Amino acid sequence: MKVLVTDPISDAGLDVLRDTDHEVATAYDAAGETLLDAVADANALIVRSGTEVTRDLLEAAPDLVIVGRAGIGVDNIDIDAATDHGVIVANAPEGNVRAAAEHTVAMAFATARSIPQAHTRLKGGEWAKGEFLGTELNGKTLGVVGLGRVGQEVAKKLDSVGMELIAFDPYISEERAEQLGAELADLETTLERADVLTIHTPLTPETANMIGEAELAEMEGGYVVNCARGGIVDEAALAEAVDDGIVAGAALDVFAEEPLPSDSPLLEVEDVVVTPHLGASTEAAQENVAVSTAEQVLAAFEGEPVMNALNAPSMDESAFPRVEPYIELAETAGKIAVQLLDSRVETVEISYEGDIAEEDVDIVTASALKGVFQPLEWQVNAVNAPRIAEERGIEVSETKRHQAEDFQSLVTVTVGDGDRGIGVCGTLFADDDARIVRVDGYRVDAIPGGQMMVARNTDEPGVIGHIGTVMGKYDVNIAGMFNAREVHGGEALTVYNVDQVVPDAAREELESDERITETKYISLNG
């Protein structure tokens, strides 16, 4: 597998990848066509905030399995497009939180005490002591917009220097805010009360330009710190508010245009402190996020759950060994069921019985859907299968029953076309040996694999012999079979494992015999 890294990450992460047999390539300055060429044969792409992962880029990378973001923000990644292409997107949401929070605190002090401005004057030979009268943070109010991981860490740190805490975050519980000693309020109140306003939301359509001229007007002499994302605060409005003294000062680590915001008015304003997106740039943070991202790439290559996947089912690592064998079984059951139905799929039901019903089975359900869609869709996998179902208006349901008749665990995939449904039920014997134990209500004991044929015929002497003869005539070798019937002399269903494709002509010849009602060739390959 080839891992392409397009933004600089710590050697600690690169070493995790290099310790495997995978190829690791870096293309730090690649852009435009060069970048598209570089991703053409990549199986994984690792980025930071410097690479725009667009739909075009994803289209240029047909073998991509995962995009790993060695950091938190994924606003530079088109996750929708990745999902459409069946590409996992995973970030590293923990590793740089402390670094980002420390940088935010440093920026709050830097602006409140004019440290960069005083520094520049002194380096220029001026002892401008009398010109700087700072603001003490002790006793002032910190307004936090976005009380997530970084926001909470900043709140804790600035609480310990004696600040009051007020926060605006519509998606956080009162209880969590209370634990931090923060009062939850609406945006307007937060702006009015904050002496220092610090932003910690992701950049989304909802947060873009959420702090503009009207919001800044509420600040009256306060400070604004943004170490989250450029574009959340309107840069022109902030530059003007600081210039006019409505806002006392601002400190920014992030810009609407990066790198080097070419015409941001903020760079011209004396009381605006800036850093070039350094929030996560500590050795510890970079090691953390690089290692975490490399591990997730390896998990994706192994088909294991990717812990921080943003668009794919993820699961608890300790439960994975119990669930893993069912992933393939469900896919197989889905593939068989859809080929037996052989008409438009309108419903898919995945039911779990016995021990497996106790587990988190999202990943198994996604895999069953993958099996159902595989014969129909190019490049379908557990990432995009749930979306394919949704887009096609296919009703997906999941049921769980804690008891399983005769077996420890059963997974049944039933596909329906609105008129009828075909259920294929599988289980695992010792050593995770997969068995199909029920097909459309018939009890069978079939080993799924390779190529199969399922025939329905009347239960009378000579029929199976006739089927064997016809198959032989078409050079199809029968490797194994299981015959099932509900009642003596009624309809029987037989599952054949075959070594060759069953040609249409063979099936037509079989079906021309009035004792044989239906034959279906099933391929589990691909």
Ligand SMILES: NC(=O)C1=CN([C@@H]2O[C@H](COP(=O)(O)OP(=O)(O)OC[C@H]3O[C@@H](n4cnc5c(N)ncnc54)[C@H](O)[C@@H]3O)[C@@H](O)[C@H]2O)C=CC1
């Ligand atoms: N400058 C840098 O180098 C770094 C920047 N970041 C950025 O910091 C930001 C925060 O990261 P985390 O705390 O890890 O994210 P998080 O997801 O843990 O927290 C974000 C919080 O924002 C809240 N939120 C979402 N929409 C909101 C809205 N419309 N109004 C108010 N609150 C809203 C969410 O409920 C959540 O609590 C992200 O934008 C991230 O990219 C993170 C690390 C380093």
Ligand SMILES: O=C(O)C(=O)COP(=O)(O)O
């Ligand atoms: O983790 C984040 O969200 C960051 O903003 C850090 O960005 P970076 O990895 O330094 O480009």
